[in-house]
Amino acid sequence: MQNQTFSSPNRRIYLDNNATTFPSAKLREKWGELLEVSGNASSVHQEGRVPKTILRDARKKIAELLSCSPLEVIFNSGASEGNSSVFNSVFQSAFPARNEFLISSVEHPSVAKVAESLKSRGAIVHLIPVTRDGKIDLDFIKKTVSDKTALVSVMYANNETGVIHPIKEITQIAKAAGSLMHTDCVQMMGKCENNFNDLGVDYATFSAHKFYSLKGTGFVFIKNTAPWLPLIFGSQERARRGGTENITGIAALNIVLDEIATISEKIQHMAKLRDLFESTVQQKINGVTVTASNSKRVCNTSSLVIEGVDGDTLLMSLDLKGFSVSTGAACSSGSPEPSPVLLAMGLTRAEAQSSLRVSVGWANTEEEILFFVDTLAEVTTKLRAMNEKEKKDANVC
Template identity: 50%
Template sequence: MTASVPFVYFDHNATTPVCSEVLEALPQLAQSWGNPSSIHWGGRQPKNILRDARKAVAAAIGASPLEIIFTSGGSEANNAIIKGVFESTKTRNHFMCSSVEHPSVMKTMLHLRELGALVDIIPVNRLGQIDLEFYKARLTEKTALVSVMLANNETGTIFPIHEMAELAHQKGALFHTDAVQAFGKIPLNLKELNVDFASFSAHKFYSVKGTGFIYSRKGSQFVPLIHGGGQERHRRGGTENVLGIGCLGVAAQKIGQVGERARVLGEMRDQMEKRILSEISEVTITAGESPRIANTSSLVLKGVDGETMLMALDLKGYAVSTGAACSSGNPEPSPVLLAMGLTRAEAQNSLRISLGWETTSEQIDGFIEALKVVVQRLRSLQSEEGENDHV
């Protein structure tokens, strides 16, 4: 890459850069190397770090500090909640999740099916909207847990979690939401959301990788995934990642200003989509008409291979994605887009752009120009190939 190429990061749903507040706090936090479980002086400072982070996180999501359990990230949180409910329910053997969940929910649910649970996958339509009729019809007194994400990582669609949790509770079922992509993007109040469990991941909200947390509503039974010492009030064994949790707490404090940031980001995203639709032919926005988190845009650019587009944009300095980061390098089209009813070709022609707090309108302008060039070149190459095929 030449020095003149800008490094523009539009893949914030994969991970976010570490924010300046966290970078500033890091050296001081790293001094607290003691074990937070130690009774002596060495444990005091790390214990305080955990306490402050727990308070900050609880305040940011409208919960009580005792309702927070620190984990190694979103995948562990999802596994712990779902497997924990499976282990603790004696009379209920039915589980549900949407067809567009992150693999850490979907694969855990499929694992439960192998272990004998009845698992229903709730369909989602082309607009990214969940089939509520299917959901209502399948919910029964045998349903143990429903797990539906708050916001989708690929299209940004927001699901009606409050309404769905209410319906689950009417049948005596528990409700979990994977809030990994929602935290920091929409204002959150877990009490109002009415869920029993929620999952979060620090590296999606401008902190470091390897930490996350669970919201476990007061009074809900919680069976640990990791048995060990008495950490996290016996809900998650293992010496806490004090440095990571301290950073997570600092980033969570910043999340307070979500409203204004989301409004600005939403305007930039909408403006970007408008220009792309008017300046590039045969483009559609997946779930563009549905409620979405403000930073995400999932495009289908007809006839242009997503992976090729991604690589061409990378050469120009723009980091975007074709779907979930964990499946990049995998030639299979995104299971989420297929589950929404996009054809294989449409899913293969998809590009995900996810903006962040540091995104500027100049970066967006530069990106649109780069995208125009890339799409035009790839389409003309394709039509040349098509002509040659007939020779």
């Protein structure tokens, strides 16, 4: 690894880009400029005018990207807030006439938990099953939607497996029943070609730190015909989301959005690395399966089952050697319970517990991937040997 340029600023090899990304090289270059922007966008004086322009420019860029009106974009703190806002808006405006919600069984906790919370207020939540390949059951949606359905919510791409869902088709089914449609687009931005305009959804939620910008910044697309009630009250964002705008985060987003507009090259780069990873890992380590390999997936994500090793032990051993990966969603790592997403797909507990997620990013290199596979092979061999020895020792006793 001579002359290695590292994908993480702290000289490690970072392969956990679905959990979060580091600010893009272009954003880091312009870092100093961000610190100059500190006025309040609501102020009438000079210091307020600069942030106001940044806010207007970023909103316009997002609107162009999503082919919508700037008025259909609301800035917020990220996708967890966005998801809660969407569910609460729909519930409050549709209840009691429509009180049923359909969500996929592999949603992020920020969707699953807000849906769950509405049950105590009279909502009925239907979980849409998925196959072992992560494919959503469209027949279930067709059979379950009715004139009681308030919202269908299915994520664009799953954060653990990368499986992409057919949002356009699901939207058509939801609309035929008069329901609203939401998609969590967190894992789309920065890793997919932009086809947002085709989806036809009423709501979509986004998070800037998942695409090379800053944490604490996000936005919601809300169709001008869809109901909206604020979660946080105030005068900003046309009284739809109170709170002084996070202008540093939005200025950063403004810079990164220019890079998203020309995403094709980056997608090709990540797809090449992901394919290289999946083919070499299977050549060098026996007993490795790529979860949902037959499904349409985002270009950067591999979820593996590695027989005979515990995912958490593997993750910690790799961490000590300077590699950052994950066993599932970042917010659930550290928990001894296997990933609910993998269990919902029908993997056994043992398979889910032997799972590892590798998510490449814009800054990763081929050299990093090959070095990672060699280290993964070495660590896997060691852990399997230790497990065998433990089993033998247990039998002797």
